[in-house]
Amino acid sequence: MNPVILTLIQTAVVLALSPFALGCVRLFKARLQGRRGASPFQPYFAFATLLRKEMVISEGVSWVFRLTPYVVLASSLFLALVLPLVVRGGALGSLGDIFVTAGALAVGAIFLVFGGLDTGSAFGGMGSSREMTIASLLEPTIILVFATLALATGSTGLDGIVSAGLSVGSAPFLALTIAALALVALAENARYPADNPATHLELTMVHEAMILEYSGPYLAMLEYASTIKLSAFVLLIANLVFPATLVGTASSPAAVILAVGATLLKLVLGMGALALLESMISKMRFYRMQEYLTGAFFLALSGLALALIQHAV
């Protein structure tokens, strides 16, 4: 199939399914808490409502506040367009360089932080400070994880890395690297133990504190961006574990449909695992995050060391 069509299919699937994925986590968590929970389609309704609502914009804010939702959404969209999430060998796959991807993630984080600071509220500033701390200290781990994968596969694009078809069985280091990537994903997406996505208490917030001032369509854009990012990370991790579930340019339309089905399955299973994890652990105290971040870094480093040892043998 044409790579352009494949990329379009992937983008459409990820954009369409990501609110469902978020609904799934909430549903699974509710069930684990003994509640019935909202339907997994609830986020769609929430976005539809938000898109029609009025916006209340803080008086003191500048153009940066208005630019933020666009940049953050664009940063997430970059992931959906470029990374190998549903298909590999997409039209933009060659731009999915590990450093460009890390950069696109960082741009999103930077603007989110600006949006939080610009309102002048102490909550926004607090959230921004925390988010920036976590994001900047995650940077080396992200680079190291990606570098390990690049080393093992000889390709520095995520597309090539996933296409190389490494499996945990043949490459044991992958277990460590993927674990490190999972830690990165949890912190990047403001999930437990870095952040509590459901909290109403401003003092415990990280991500939520930055978007407290957004309303209406801007809020919808920011929340949508974070659902896309969450889905992208879950799919990326799932694809590293099961690279065979991706379709390439040589496959038939039936295989593409199968891959879309597999994507749905991966999302549901991934979100189930996330919900299970979040129900078992508690949020870490923010001032202990350095242990988490250092742990993630050394996990990634040992993954790299193991990969080199395996490579040499």
Place this chain on the structure above:
Amino acid sequence: MPSIFKLLHYLFLGPRVTEPRSAFKNDVDAAVETVGSELKGVIDRLYGGRSLRIRAVDGGSTNAEEVEMTALGNAYYDIERFGLSFVASPRHADMLWVTGPVTRNLERAVKTTYEATPHPCIVVAVGDGACTGGIWKGSYAVVGPVEAVIPVHVKIPGDPPSPARMLAGILEALRSSSKN
């Protein structure tokens, strides 16, 4: 370390301490279910979606209403399944639940919260204090019912109203507003 095993043993193999569902399932709860599902239908029509986000505002209540409100989120009432959820900022809210007779200290807070919420915004006065001023009516320390400060769309009397009555009150209000 052994304490962890003790805990796990107790949790998974210990005696069952919760009551069976049939023991507490009665008519009142059936009412919650019906009200809830009807509510869902109304929100559906009203917002074109099925999402209603609530911001709770304390206008000087005794906290009795807050305790009942908290109960709405627990596993028993679980209002999330009807598409309602509590949010952390008035900017995110579609609905304000104001409790208590508005005291002079919190008058400004109630007013600014209302202003800070994007429209359309439904204001619900929860509890006797919020509806009429309750036993504090006429006191020098209170401004009066919520109505005296911001426009109120729905009143849910009771001191405090039970969670089921809160849901019923909202349903009624949404019905009437969807008619207009």
Place this chain on the structure above:
Amino acid sequence: MNPTYLIDGILLCVAGTVAAAVLPLFGGGRGLRRLTLSLLAVATGIGASVGIAAFIEGMPLGAAPAIFGFRIAFDALSASFFILLNAVACVVSLYSIAYVDGQADAYGVRRLDALTALFILGMQGVLLATTPFSFLLSWETMSMSSFFLVMADKKPESIRAGLFYLIMTHLGAGAILAGFMLLSGGAAFASFGQMALTAQSAPHAIVLLAFALTFFGFGSKAGLWPFHLWLPEAHPQAPSHISALMSGVMLKMALYGFLRLLLSVFPPIPSAWTLPVIALGLLSAVFGALYAIIERDFKRLLAYSSIENLGLMFTMLGAAAFARANALPALANAALAAVVLHAIAHAVFKSGLFMGAGAIVHELHTRDLESMGGLAKRMPKFSGAMLVLALGAVAMPPFSAFMSEWLFLQNVVEAIRLSAPFVQGVLIVILSGVAFVGGLAIFAMVKMFGIAFLALPRSERASQAEEPAAGLSWPVYAMAALTFLVGLLAPALLRAFGFMRETDGGRLLAGGGALAPSSVALLFAAIGTGVVLARKVFSDARRERSYHSWDCGQPMTEKMEYTATAFSAPMRFFFRLMLHARKNVTAIPIVATNPWIARRESRLEVRPLWMEALYAPVARAVLYASTQARRLHNGIIQFYIALILVALIATLAIAL
């Protein structure tokens, strides 16, 4: 192909700079000032164009005349730095017309302009020099003029900073001189080519000593840890256009000097010698970034960021030498290319940021971040340019610094695949170190922009700020545009510089990977457009209302905002072992009977570890030695005469 116009161009550029240095002596009128600085801008503009022309002509060296050891020609290295120097100097001199006009009461304007031209002249000389004598002559011109420029406002703290700078820079210059003399066998007029021949046959120990001395000399000038302490003192004290030149260009001269020696003079460096270069480079980068994070002074923050960037450049440089010693030619070439590209990128964004800081200081009369805030609302265009520069400074795609870091890191990853375990270890340390620094740098720059430009104004002046005058803002816009352009044209630039001959000029290549900056920029633009369109399609809700930020019902003031100190608090906590920050809270009771009702004062103290561990003992030792030496002053004339006699005999004994 007639290279004489190149020679004429260089001569014209230098002569123009000399004239600009002399002109202020004839008077300090406004018209003459404008003439002087325009002349300087034209001269440096010519210089930059000549550099570019030299690339087009293919570096004709043939009949280049040499005057006092200055050769009027380029090779690729000096040409690229010559372009960098003169392009930045051109913009800066245009900027200084408006900037110095606004600060005329603080500075002696005539002296300032003359010294600026002299400063630029010194740096031009460094790039043209081919002998130790001419190099050090220019080096000293550069150092001394910048020393006086640091003290331009004659405030006590400026004089203190200037003297500290003077001492450090001369320790460095002494080391460089000694290194040169060791390499050239004592001949001050030997050319670099002859020095290379002498160094080839010199004993190993001598070359090592010369390497250590020159590394110390150039490293201390470039602000490498732990010789960097003068830098955050001196750079911010200077007038902002001088800070821009010092941080943007002068530090690169140190880099150039070391590169020049490594490439043209030193025999191949053993692998072990490059490790200190890499280590100090990484340490400078880490400490520079950490101190930038906790700094609250706008210009000092930028100065620390310069330390960080120079650290990165020295890391890349060390990695290049390390790769060469370990037979990894691809990494060696790419790392060199990355050094030059990063030097250009840093020169552009840092001089832009310093000029922007100057415009803000001009407007607000303070460098304190805690007194800024809300500037983005009051100066939207200017803040946009500063945002671009800040994003450039943290190596975000598609800006210029990203391209150099991409090139470097890609090749490091590639080289890890191919090398032996020990080399792999070093490369992994470099990789994770550079990534770590990248994260910290993001924090520092986000803090700078977020606290200075966003939220509510934190002071009266900040709330009345307006867009800076055109003379102050246009140079910053130009630098912002250049930051983007250099990123976009990075492959073509590197190809022209001769580092990447095999590319088509549109893509950066590294091992298995390739990156086309233009397609990245295009993709970003396309996604951005897509998002804007989607927003229009899916939600036509244009209704919006303005209301104050959510304040939980209590009136909110700018006092409640997150400050620069608060913003960096988590970092200060996480890195407390490295930073040695101490918070002292003193409570003064207001009500005698109740200790809880008190006025509390919180004071944050940061004491650099190496200030106590390295500089203080040296200072104490010098003081002790001089106190001991003072005992000789016993006032007996016969004793003095005896001393003179002993000194004379000792001198004769050594000389004969």
